[in-house]
Amino acid sequence: MATSTETSPSAISIDLYDQPGHLIRRAHQISVSMFHDLVGREVTPVQYAVLRMLQELPGLDQVTLAQRVGLDTSTTADIAVRLEAKGWIVRELLPRRQRRLLLTPAGQELLDQLIPGVSALNHELLDGMGEEDAQDLLRLLRKFVHLNNDQSRAPLRSASDEAKAQ
Template structure:
């Protein structure tokens, strides 16, 4: 008798489901902000590293550099991000948060922290620590390979 693959027990399926839960919680908590998780990651990275170029920014948020251009374009159209010419290389554009972007991001930080807590809330404190440790280990070892 032929047995099918147990998708429900597959790591890829469980990671995808966890991602779906994470994104749904993000959108629930940040609906009024009209921002996606990737847009938030870009804004947050720009707060920490103002004046970075698009390729470096994409690497910092683990996002495809080509696709990040459209995300940055949407953030520009919202007035949250601006491109500036590099003083050394005029062809290179550097990204910065606008004052409006800084204000919007500051307003999102508490909600994003609440999302992260809610994602992990079904687990006990020790389980949360173990889960985060193993998840970080999984990602770092795949990235190193």
């Protein structure tokens, strides 16, 4: 029996505009559109995520990078090839056909140029919500992603996940 704090199946409306999946899809559309408006079209949001992760953790191999940003390995490999062709990263061959990825100075310069747009994007996405609602939304999004991570085609894996597995 559902309590007032639980969400029962009957509590979720079948109205399209109240369905979580539809709202998440629309939020993603809005976020990508605003990314292009405020950050530009030189990189995609996914390419930006890859570059930022390489900035945070230089020298990651492609498989670990894919796990850290929640992408499948073939998509990550395709993105790495594109970013290397643009001169923003280098891929070094490691044993067992793995590749180590590093930002180039041009890649770091690009990220430095993108920071004002990303800051504006983060502000604009939450503008008008008020500080408490904005923090609640972020908290709930993190919780949603955490609770449903294993349902993803490419689950996010962190360093702490890897340590637990060993």
